[in-house]
Amino acid sequence: MARVVPETRDEILAAAARRFAVTGYRGTSLQDIAREVGCSKAAVLYHFANKEAILTELMAPAIAVLAALDERISRETGGAAQRVAAEGFVDLAVRFRREIALLRGEFPELLRQPAFAHIQRIAERLQDALAGHTDRLPARVAALVLLAGISEACAEFADVGDTELRDALLTLVRRALDTPD
Incomplete structure (x- = not known):
């Protein structure tokens, strides 16, 4: 299965916002965010050091x-x-x-x-x-x-x-x- 690298950080931020809204910050993993974007966890980590960095930017x-x-x-x-x-x-x-x-x-x-x-x-x-x-x-x-x-x-x-x-x-x-x- 080919993995898609997100075009922008904005896709990751939008996906994280959606996940946080559904399952909360604590209940959302980086893998959940990656799955929502359609990329690997490594691709998310390429753009953000960790989940806290995503929240900080949001x-x-x-x-x-x-x-x-x-x-x-x-x-x-x-x-x-x-x-x-x-x-x-x-x-x-x-x-x-x-x-x-x-x-x-x-x-x-x-x-x-x-x-x-x-x-x-x-x-x-x-x-x-x-x-x-x-x-x-x-x-x-x-x-x-x-x-x-x-x-x-x-x-x-x-x-x-x-x-x-x-x-x-x-x-x-x-x-x-x-x-x-």
């Missing part, structure tokens, strides 16, 4: 936007930081909801991988900004619930238009952040 655009949001938040204080964090995270989650859906339920484990360690620190700063930079438990819980809920909603409501979903999420965020403790 997530790179979202991670770049997250890093830019972190930078914007760091320049703000008080309510302005909270607003930038809330609106920025909603925009990011809506824009990259396909990527969020791919990794649904696997974020805690993935954040322990070296390539994604910095994302955990950014997430902590994002949560702190959403909480209004306070140690008050109700504010911290609200911030965590908002982050998790926004991500989950974006993955769940994939068929809703971007503007409609963004507006619904921002309405929810404003209500949650304006609720007295």
